[in-house]
Amino acid sequence: MITKGIRGAITIENNTADDIRNAVLQLLSQMFKANNINPDLISHIIFTLTNDLNAAFPAKFARVDMNLKDTAMMCYSELDVPHALKKCLRILIVYNCDKDFKPEFVYLKGAADLRK
Numbered sequence: 001m002i003t004k005g006i007r008g009a010i011t012i013e014n015n016t017a018d019d020i021r022n023a024v025l026q027l028l029s030q031m032f033k034a035n036n037i038n039p040d041l042i043s044h045i046i047f048t049l050t051n052d053l054n055a056a057f058p059a060k061f062a063r064v065d066m067n068l069k070d071t072a073m074m075c076y077s078e079l080d081v082p083h084a085l086k087k088c089l090r091i092l093i094v095y096n097c098d099k100d101f102k103p104e105f106v107y108l109k110g111a112a113d114l115r116k
Contacts, residue, residue, distance in 0.1 A: 003043055006035055006093040006103040011085065011110035017056035020049075023089050024061040027108060031093060034104040043094040044072040050088045051080050058089060085110060 010027045012019050024047075031037065045068070047058040059073035078090065088111055095103070107115045 001096050002099055004095055004097055004101060004103055006031055006037075006095055006105065007090070008093075008106040008108075009088055009090045009111035009114055010108040012053055012087045012089055015053050015055045015087070020053060020056045020058060020089070021061045021065070024058045024091075025065055027089065027091055027106065028062055028066060030106045030108065031091065034106055035093075035095070037093070037095065039066075039068060039071065041096045042068070042071050043096055044074070045094070046092040047073065047075045048078040048090045049075070050078045050084070050086055052087050053089065058091075085114060 008027050008031045010023045012023045045059070045062065047062075049058065057075050059075050062068045062071070062073060078084075078088065095101075105115070
């Protein structure tokens with residue numbers, strides 16, 4: 001078994017706890033579905049938010065609403081790079097898997113522009 005990263009990103013319309021919650025749940029659900037994730041095989045999850053999003057900790061919603069109580073999670077601020085995408089949540093799931101596992105990255109809403 002090895003460890004691989006699964007990336008995802010989504011833009012969020014408003015800097016509110018509800019909008020951050022909805023984005024976390026939407027993105028994580030899509031990442032789990034696209035990669036057939038077994039929560040017991042997650043090593044840890046890293047969340048980043050751009051500086052214009054600070055109304056809530058994204059890990060809280062993953063822990064409570066997706067029952068990831070035993071998963072290590074951390075939240076960080078994204079680098080404030082000029083002209084970078086605004087109001088963006090990024091997630092990195094670090095996953096224990098077989099060597100032949102091919103992660104499918106998920107980019108939703110305005111974050112789809114990151115993969116053009």
